[in-house]
Amino acid sequence: MTGTLPRPFAPDSTTTAAWSAVIDGTRARWPATIAFVEPPEANQANIGFVAHVPAGTGALERCEAICLDIDDVPYEIGFSPHYRHRARAELLTDVVTRLRRHGRDNAGTSAMLALLEEQLGATRPHMPSATPAEQAPAVTLQEVLVGIDETIVCPGNAIVIRGWMLGEARNLTRLMLRCGERSTPIDLATSVRFKRPELLASDGRNDRWVPADCGFMAFLPDAFRDGMPLSLEAWPTHGSMQHLALKRSTRDARSAIELILGIREFEYGDIDRAFDQTIGPALFALHEAVRAEVVSIRRLDFGTACASPSHTLVIPLYGRIDFIEYQMALLSADPVKETLEIIYVLDDPRFADSIARLATSVYARLGIAFTVLVCDRNTGFARASNQGLAVARAPHVCFMNSDVFPLQVGWLDRLSTSLRKTAGCGAIGPRLLYEDGSVQHDGCAYQAIPEYGDWQFVDHPGKGLRPTRPTGVVTHPAITGACMLMTRDLALQLNGFDERYLVGDFEDSDLCRRMEVAGRTCGVDTRVTAMHAERQSQASAETLERRNLTLYNAWLHQRRWFGTPGAKPGTNAVAAPAAKRTRART
Numbered sequence: 300m301t302g303t304l305p306r307p308f309a310p311d312s313t314t315t316a317a318w319s320a321v322i323d324g325t326r327a328r329w330p331a332t333i334a335f336v337e338p339p340e341a342n343q344a345n346i347g348f349v350a351h352v353p354a355g356t357g358a359l360e361r362c363e364a365i366c367l368d369i370d371d372v373p374y375e376i377g378f379s380p381h382y383r384h385r386a387r388a389e390l391l392t393d394v395v396t397r398l399r400r401h402g403r404d405n406a407g408t409s410a411m412l413a414l415l416e417e418q419l420g421a422t423r424p425h426m427p428s429a430t431p432a433e434q435a436p437a438v439t440l441q442e443v444l445v446g447i448d449e450t451i452v453c454p455g456n457a458i459v460i461r462g463w464m465l466g467e468a469r470n471l472t473r474l475m476l477r478c479g480e481r482s483t484p485i486d487l488a489t490s491v492r493f494k495r496p497e498l499l500a501s502d503g504r505n506d507r508w509v510p511a512d513c514g515f516m517a518f519l520p521d522a523f524r525d526g527m528p529l530s531l532e533a534w535p536t537h538g539s540m541q542h543l544a545l546k547r548s549t550r551d552a553r554s555a556i557e558l559i560l561g562i563r564e565f566e567y568g569d570i571d572r573a574f575d576q577t578i579g580p581a582l583f584a585l586h587e588a589v590r591a592e593v594v595s596i597r598r599l600d601f602g603t604a605c606a607s608p609s610h611t612l613v614i615p616l617y618g619r620i621d622f623i624e625y626q627m628a629l630l631s632a633d634p635v636k637e638t639l640e641i642i643y644v645l646d647d648p649r650f651a652d653s654i655a656r657l658a659t660s661v662y663a664r665l666g667i668a669f670t671v672l673v674c675d676r677n678t679g680f681a682r683a684s685n686q687g688l689a690v691a692r693a694p695h696v697c698f699m700n701s702d703v704f705p706l707q708v709g710w711l712d713r714l715s716t717s718l719r720k721t722a723g724c725g726a727i728g729p730r731l732l733y734e735d736g737s738v739q740h741d742g743c744a745y746q747a748i749p750e751y752g753d754w755q756f757v758d759h760p761g762k763g764l765r766p767t768r769p770t771g772v773v774t775h776p777a778i779t780g781a782c783m784l785m786t787r788d789l790a791l792q793l794n795g796f797d798e799r800y801l802v803g804d805f806e807d808s809d810l811c812r813r814m815e816v817a818g819r820t821c822g823v824d825t826r827v828t829a830m831h832a833e834r835q836s837q838a839s840a841e842t843l844e845r846r847n848l849t850l851y852n853a854w855l856h857q858r859r860w861f862g863t864p865g866a867k868p869g870t871n872a873v874a875a876p877a878a879k880r881t882r883a884r885t
Contacts, residue, residue, distance in 0.1 A: 300352070301336075301394060303345040304367075304374055317368035318352045331367070334411035337401045347401075349394055351414055443470045445533050449548040450476075451555050453584035454591070456523040459555065460485060463495050463514045472534045476519055476545075479527025483519045490517035491577045493563040516562060518581045552588035556801070559585070560844040560851075570752040574854040582801065582851050590798055595675040596686065597651075601658050602668030608640035610711045611696045611787070613687030615680055617647045620654055622701040624661055631665045633708045640693050641669035643701075646683040648675055680780070680803030681796035688787070688795050697784040698796075702832040703731065710827050714784045717824045721772045725819025726785040726811065728778040729827035730766060738766050739831045742775030742823045743808065745861075751850065754857040757808050769825040778821045780807030781831055793817065804852040812860050 318331035336347035350367065365376040395415050402408040443466035451459040460476060464487065474485040492512035523529075529545040550558070559581055565573050614626070623643065630636050645654050651673050658671050672686055684698050695715045707713075710729060718727045731740035738761045746758040757777065761767075780796070793813050796806040811821045 300350050300365075302348060302376060304348050304369075305345055316350065318350060319366045319368070332407075332411055332414055333367075333369070334398060334408045335403050336397055337403070347397075349398065349411055351411065443467065443533075443535065445471070445474065445531070445543075447531055447543065447545055449550065449558075450529055450545050451548045451550060451585075452523050453552075453555075453581065454587045455584055456521050456525075457580070457584050458483075458519045458522040459516065459559070459581045459585075460519060461514075461516045461558075463498060465498060465513055470536050472536055475532040475534075476522055477530045477532055478522060479524040481522060481524050481527070482532070483522040485517050485519065487515055487517075489572065489576050490515040491562060491573050516559070516577060516581075518577045520580065552585045556582060556585050556589070557844060560847040562847075564843060565847065565850060566750050567752070570754075570850070574752075574850070575858075578847075579851065579854050579858075583799070583855070586799065586801060590682075592676065594678055594682075594686075597673040597675075598690075599655060599658065599671040599673060600668075601662040601670070602666070604640055604668045604670065605638050607638070608693040609638040609695065610635065610715065610784075611640040611642060611687075611691035611693040612699055613684055613691060613696060614641070614643050614699050614701050615683035615687070616643055616645045616650070616654075616701050617677065617680075617683075619701065620645070620647075620650050620657055623657060625704060626701065627661050627665050627667055627669070629704055631667055633705070633710070635709065635711050636667050639667075639711070640691065641667070642672065642687045642690065643669065644672045644674065644683040644687045646674055646677055646679070648673075648677070651675075679798065679801060681798045681800055681806045684780075684806075685795040685798065688790055691787055694787055695784060696787045696790055697782065698780055699783075700781045700831070703782050704830045704832075705729075706732075706828045706830060710829065711784070713827050714824055717772050717822075717827075718784060718786070721820075721822060723818065723820050724772070724774075724822050725789055725814040725817070726778060726783050726821045727772065728782045728784065728821075728823055729829045730769075730823055730825045731779070731781060731829055731831040732766065733763075734830060734832070736765070737763050739833055740779045740781065740823075741766065741825070742773060743777040743779065743811075745776060751853065752857075754853050755861045756853060757805065766828075767825070771826060772822045772824050774820050774822045776815075776821070777808045777811035778823055780810070781833075782829055783807065783810075789814075789817075789819070800852045800855060801848050804849045805856040806852075809856060809859070 316331045316333045317328060319328045332351045334349045336349060348367075367374045367376055395412065398408055398412055398415075402412070443464065445462065445464045447460065447462040449459075449461045451461070453459060458476065458478075464471070468487065474487065476483045476485055493514040493516070494511055495514040498513060529547060531543040531545055533541045533543070535541070548555070559578060562578075565578070616623070627641075630639065630641070633639075643658075645651065654671055654673060658669070662669070670690075672690070674683065674686070678686070687698075688696060695711075695718075697711060697714070714727050714729065718724055721727070728740070730738070733739050738759075740759050741761045742759075744758045744760050745755040747753045748756050759779075793810060795810075797809050797813075800806045800809065814821060
């Protein structure tokens with residue numbers, strides 16, 4: 300029970316009292332634990348009290364008169380007009396909060412807090428075992444416990460908030476993130492939900508409190524105000540609003556992207572909502588911070604390059620650098636080497652030291668001049684390719700993966716001749732084969748994938764089959780960026796690959812779509828072949844993060860070029876805005 304009493308005693312020394320009540324005409328007496336609370340407003344005449352009596356709730360509801368004996372002084376207690384009986388969890392939570400904020404700092408308050416917190420622990424979700432420093436900030440409401448793991452600020456004043464909620468959602472009317480005067484609702488119904496098995500108690504006491512998807516992540520656009528404090532406001536169905544101060548996450552943009560990519564798997568019915576409302580805009584905003592980083596590039600030249608090259612090869616390196624030896628060995632037998640400019644772009648700082656030793660050895664053995672651009676950080680396929688394009692000098696540029704190996708001499712001359720002779724062609728590539736001679740790439744088409752929201756994915760018709768008889772140049776909706784030749788002027792006009800895609804998926808298709816908007820086609824010259832050790836240049840295993848990265852790129856590509864899910868290629872399409880030019884410091 301809570302109420303107020305006059306102040307004719309010294310409450311600092313009082314921890315127990317005698318409680319008596321007349322119930323059904325009979326006076327009953329119990330020992331009571333008591334604590335005192337200073338009212339929020341200065342009131343010298345009265346002081347608030349909290350009394351805990353080990354009696355049944357039903358008995359107290361039938362009481363006719365109440366008396367509290369404190370230091371042998373009896374105090375008759377009456378019921379005010381505002382008296383109401385409150386739910387146990389709600390009352391316990393409210394009293395604990397008031398005692399922490401306004402309770403006297405004495406033995407009585409300490410004893411009461413220990414008693415109530417023990418009872419509150421039996422009525423609310425069991426927290427995971429962790430030290431206070433390891434536990435995320437949390438706010439306790441009636442039969443609901445809400446915790447916030449991280450509050451990540453993104454470019455454009457957006458916020459990604461990651462947390463969890465235990466208990467019945469119907470007992471929570473709304474959650475708000477406040478930053479200064481800006482208040483933004485957190486809609487748990489539209490946020491991304493995910494499992495938090497670590498919140499389950501090992502003894503199973505709180506199984507009913509923990510839904511399978513008690514974790515949540517939400518994207519809040521325009522929710523941040525620089526210099527303003529962050530806080531969570533939780534409004535329960537019954538009781539007063541609870542306030543929780545939050546700290547801005549110190550996680551950098553790259554780490555935040557990894558966190559989001561690893562949150563859960565997405566398939567079928569939930570993929571559109573998850574990516575349209577949370578995952579997509581969050582990753583897009585965070586990647587803008589990564590793109591804003593100034594990349595330092597160290598240029599290493601091996602040998603003297605041709606003064607007027609006919610072709611430039613731009614080859615990004617990530618994960619593996621040993622393929623340089625095999626590619627350069629093949630090129631050493633091709634007469635095109637005399638007028639060829641070769642630019643490797645090391646997009647993996649882990650090999651910054653070893654690349655110089657390997658390149659020196661390759662040049663000493665083969666005698667072919669080439670250049671290595673060493674980036675001080677990983678920038679992704681699109682930006683690495685654009686960095687090579689920025690320094691390319693030849694009229695024709697061929698973007699090529701480090702795991703593509705030409706099978707014919709004179710292949711670059713054949714491709715550039717076919718490009719020139721094929722009316723309206725903007726980009727051309729060779730037929731790519733696996734090591735066993737079967738087809739890896741013979742042109743691209745688009746195919747809707749049901750398990751991924753019916754989004755349009757890039758398909759390689761004929762993949763794994765024996766190649767058909769060469770027929771010359773065949774036009775396709777798109778070709779792979781694993782080996783794509785175009786004029787340098789057109790590549791620069793289109794601003795190269797769009798750097799807003801993450802790492803390496805769909806950038807080549809996006810470039811082909813922009814070529815289509817510019818009135819150009821794409822084709823494969825089936826008379827020119829090369830071997831492609833597919834994805835070996837990336838040297839990365841298939842993981843949850845990698846799958847979600849591909850899904851993000853697919854979402855960006857889908858919304859840009861195909862609009863709503865299920866739309867056919869060319870319908871409801873939106874042309875991509877021009878990509879920003881690469882900023883580098885050499």
